[in-house]
Amino acid sequence: xxxxxxxxxxxxxxxxxxxxxxxxxxxxxxxxxxxxxxxxxxxxxxxxxxxxxxxxxxxxxxxxxxxxxxxxxxxxxxxxxxxxxx
Amino acid sequence: xxxxxxxxxxxxxxxxxxxxxxxxxxxxxxxxxxxxxxxxxxxxxxxxxxxxxxxxxxxxxxxxxxxxxxxxxxxxxxxxxxxxxxxxxxxxxxxxxxxxxxxxxxxxxxxxxxxxxxxxxxxxxxxxxxxxxxxxxxxxxxxxxx
Numbered sequence: 001x002x003x004x005x006x007x008x009x010x011x012x013x014x015x016x017x018x019x020x021x022x023x024x025x026x027x028x029x030x031x032x033x034x035x036x037x038x039x040x041x042x043x044x045x046x047x048x049x050x051x052x053x054x055x056x057x058x059x060x061x062x063x064x065x066x067x068x069x070x071x072x073x074x075x076x077x078x079x080x081x082x083x084x085x086x
Numbered sequence: 087x088x089x090x091x092x093x094x095x096x097x098x099x100x101x102x103x104x105x106x107x108x109x110x111x112x113x114x115x116x117x118x119x120x121x122x123x124x125x126x127x128x129x130x131x132x133x134x135x136x137x138x139x140x141x142x143x144x145x146x147x148x149x150x151x152x153x154x155x156x157x158x159x160x161x162x163x164x165x166x167x168x169x170x171x172x173x174x175x176x177x178x179x180x181x182x183x184x185x186x187x188x189x190x191x192x193x194x195x196x197x198x199x200x201x202x203x204x205x206x207x208x209x210x211x212x213x214x215x216x217x218x219x220x221x222x223x224x225x226x227x228x229x230x231x232x
Contacts, residue, residue, distance in 0.1 A: 083201070084219070084220055085175070085202050085203070086200075
């Protein structure tokens with residue numbers, strides 16, 4: 001079965017309690033937002049991290065994408081707050 | 087010359103400027119970002135997305151190179167634990183003249199703040215610690231470049 005690596009940064013990582021995890025690939029037509037919503041349903045720290053998708057940003061295979069983007073055959077999905085470098 | 091460095095090490099702005107000055111252009115511009123103290127800030131931690139950070143900075147630098155005739159670009163971004171007063175970021179550009187050097191330097195720092203995968207967490211003397219929120223005026227600063 002195909003998998004996708006999830007990686008978390010900043011308060012998303014702290015709320016979930018881990019740097020990332022491997023999950024079953026939800027299918028190429030699934031959007032990032034769909035996957036975020038299924039993560040929120042896990043409850044606990046996941047709910048804290050993913051219940052408000054408007055606070056989240058994403059990168060698929062190390063490229064920023066809007067949350068409405070389909071996951072396609074991406075191998076890595078990163079979920080994080082808006083960036084604050086510089 | 088394109089020089090990109092991301093890591094915990096400090097850097098010497100004089101050395102970096104010297105490299106850019108040696109490229110034969112007529113102008114070098116730079117920006118050095120410093121961890122701002124005050125409000126009881128004890129330290130700041132910078133996290134990043136190691137698999138993406140350098141590639142994303144390369145994309146931003148490529149955009150600057152496409153817009154201005156640059157002889158050299160240096161981008162250094164520190165990560166890890168930093169104290170108030172420490173250097174955090176350096177952007178330097180070299181070009182034949184001042185306008186391209188100054189404008190591209192401003193473009194690069196505006197884009198770095200809003201489009202590179204870094205996150206800051208601040209720790210305060212009273213024990214509080216909080217992730218820095220993204221600022222709308224940073225987005226506005228990026229938008230002015232179209």
